[in-house]
């Protein structure tokens with residue numbers, strides 16, 4: 001069993017006292033975040049709990065194929081007197097947008113995550129170094145002997161497929177693939193989910209890719225390649241430019257700088273070498289995984305670019321010398 005009996009007992013213990021549950025995830029949620037939230041939503045409803053999923057940001061069309069996604073609320077459910085909060089896919093509680101609305105001292109917090117830098121902020125912490133929260137929930141449901149319906153299988157399969165780059169990244173293990181196989185047996189349609197995720201682009205997405213190609217900078221000497229997207233263009237797009245630029249061969253680290261507000265920049269980093277982008281991101285208040293991480297900076301895009309690229313050059317250079 002992948003999840004130890006102690007973990008299962010701990011969560012079971014908290015659930016035995018729960019009645020009304022709130023599920024939240026990180027800001028700028030992706031398909032692992034929302035797919036996992038909905039899988040848990042369906043599962044907990046089935047187990048007899050009252051459940052709500054709250055995401056402070058409206059969800060765009062890429063999520064529309066996830067069963068019951070319309071039940072995700074964007075406004076904080078003020079009148080819903082929940083006792084327990086599940087926080088999914090967030091290494092720190094601060095990654096949940098508008099988290100100050102949740103009176104943490106009065107609620108039981110259950111933290112379920114797969115980021116190695118998770119701060120174990122919950123009353124219960126189910127944190128495993130695994131491909132996705134989708135895979136983690138799959139093992140949790142199996143461990144609990146909870147049935148996985150077609151709806152749940154669809155949500156979990158999509159979540160795992162997303163975080164593994166369609167079962168291709170280095171976080172994909174034989175166990176991940178076995179879980180995915182089981183989910184297809186349980187009713188997830190791999191082809192339909194693929195079409196929803198990868199053959200569902202809009203013109204705005206292509207415009208963003210064009211902008212990314214036009215603003216692609218390669219520093220061959222340092223092994224760095226990056227794209228920068230200024231003036232909040234593309235924040236309504238569903239394209240992950242980082243998945244485009246990572247296709248470039250011959251670079252150690254690839255990045256995307258996305259301006260999300262006047263002085264707010266989102267930086268995505270991927271390692272294509274042994275360089276640990278999670279440790280690097282932590283220097284700037286970010287985090288994530290060794291091969292994939294992110295940073296939010298309260299800077300202009302020009303300053304963010306300079307700070308990050310200068311620091312990165314320096315680190316890559318010192319690695320070369322050592």
Ligand SMILES: [Mn+2]
Pocket residue numbers: 032033089114131132133163
């Ligand atoms: Mn994830």
